[in-house]
Amino acid sequence: MPSGARGLSVRYLPLLWAGLFRKKTRSILTLLSVFVAFVLFGLLQAVTVAFESGADSADAKRLLTTARYSIIELLPLSHLRQIEQVPGVIRVAHAEWFGAKYQNESNAFPVFAVEPRRYLEMYPEFIIAADQREAFRRTRTGAVAGVRLVQRYGWKVGQKLPISSEIHAKADGRLSWEFDLVGTLDADDPATLANTDVVLINAAHFDEARLLGKGRTGWYIVRIDDSSRARAISAEIDRRFLNSPDETKTQPEKEFAVGFAKQIGDLGALVTRILAAVFFTILIMTGNTLAQSVRERIPELAILKTLGFSDGKVTGLVLAEALVLLALAGGLGMLVAAGMLPGLNHAIGSRFPPLHVTAGTWLGGAAIVVVLTLAVGLPPALRARRLRIVDALAGHR
């Protein structure tokens, strides 16, 4: 803000503040309602962002190839070489859903059987120490786990990891498996961190030891050289397996993640509807409060005009009151929401992607403050602007 404008706003601050808290109880109740609405906004947006984090952290140069009709159908491992030969494809990795439980039914988390080198090269955003990466590659019974899972269950690198599968039995028919924890996965970006809430096991050992489904995998991850050709390359991959017993469906990673999240429900739309209802209520309430406050101060506003405050200044003062009220309560609400999330994350552990208030949510909050300010502030501000001094002083409002 230019120093002149800053000086001007500081100059009118006592007047603004006094107008805002003319009726303390009313102002505090209004502040509280706006505050609660923004706490709700911060928390619900954090949940939405967490749900969409898979899509947000998706790489535009990564494609997902699954069985054409259902993701639970397996694809032959022999597809890998054919996909690698498609022009534009740089690298291919594969993964399979293990369906894991640890100790009891409630401790469920994703376990993927992967080829270590290919998979970790496909996700450079995962942070893993070089020696642990090498150990994972070399150890057939090796496994690496996301740091949040490691913290949640108190695991230590080097320990045995007993995991049961709901899907895959070993050759002896038992569903209990044991792996050696050789490393941890971490990430800098909170959205990516959610993707590390996983245990990766060595596909070579898994394929050799399992009873059924040998030589097959769940899906392929394909890195391409040019994201603008994603559609064409996807079509070419699928074309290669057309009319085979194992037809494929290839799509950009983001599209896959969005589609997967929507299987749970369109959370974004649901949250938007809830917040729309909340903010509409706030709009009516704050608008009424502000209009009432301006009505009560008609003679005072007339005096300001008498003293030489221009129509623009009086309009600005009323609008600024709305802005200060909403920005103060909204900002505090967002801060409290942000402050609550670490505790919530700790409480829910790694059962859910980490919740956090993103820069986008802050910007969204600021936009709501601006829109609400205009919606609730403009009508009384314009009324104040149109005010005729002589009429107002004579008591004709």
Add this chain to the structure above:
Amino acid sequence: MSLVEIRGVTKTYRRGRERIEVLHGVDLDIPQGDFLALMGPSGSGKTTLLNLIGGLDTPTGGQIVVDGRRIDQLSSRELTAWRAAHVGFVFQFYNLMPVLSALRNVELPLLLTGLSAAERRRRAGIALTLVGLGDRARHKPRELSGGQEQRVAIARAIVSDPTLLICDEPTGDLDRATAAEILTLLQMLNREHRKTIVMVTHDPKAAEIARRRLLLDKGTLADGDGRP
């Protein structure tokens, strides 16, 4: 030369389809340093004339020159700026901001100037001291008596050193003794500080303190003895 020159001023209001002429071609000269009392019955147009002189309203016809400037030709924005620089207002019901302290109330007109906060406070303090309320600077209007509130209003009116003081029934809401104090204060501002004052009053006692008295009756000016 007069500070205020009013020539053939008319003011007409509309009430539904009816047009009501409140002032009928008023001519008036107010010299620099004058203390003029405008008297007359209710509805005679006193406040209307006062509002026109103070730039709170514009005439329907005629011209008003204040300190050499045709204020009847100014735009709303120009008139607002002109009022801030040249006119101080004192009203019957004080019209102070109830949420602001006496000092902040007096400081209000100075917010429109380029003065620093410290200088604004200093000047507001001086104005309060001049009206005898230097020790009440931090009090809110509700903590002051009616007379004290009117003194704060007078301090607010003079703080930016205006050319003209416009007083609309300044003692109308006060008891006799307090009214006398306020009138003495206005007289002091007129005599010692050379402020030109135009005061509307119903009270003949209040009018006595002015240098000059004029009677406005049915929109026409007469002298204090009722001669047109």
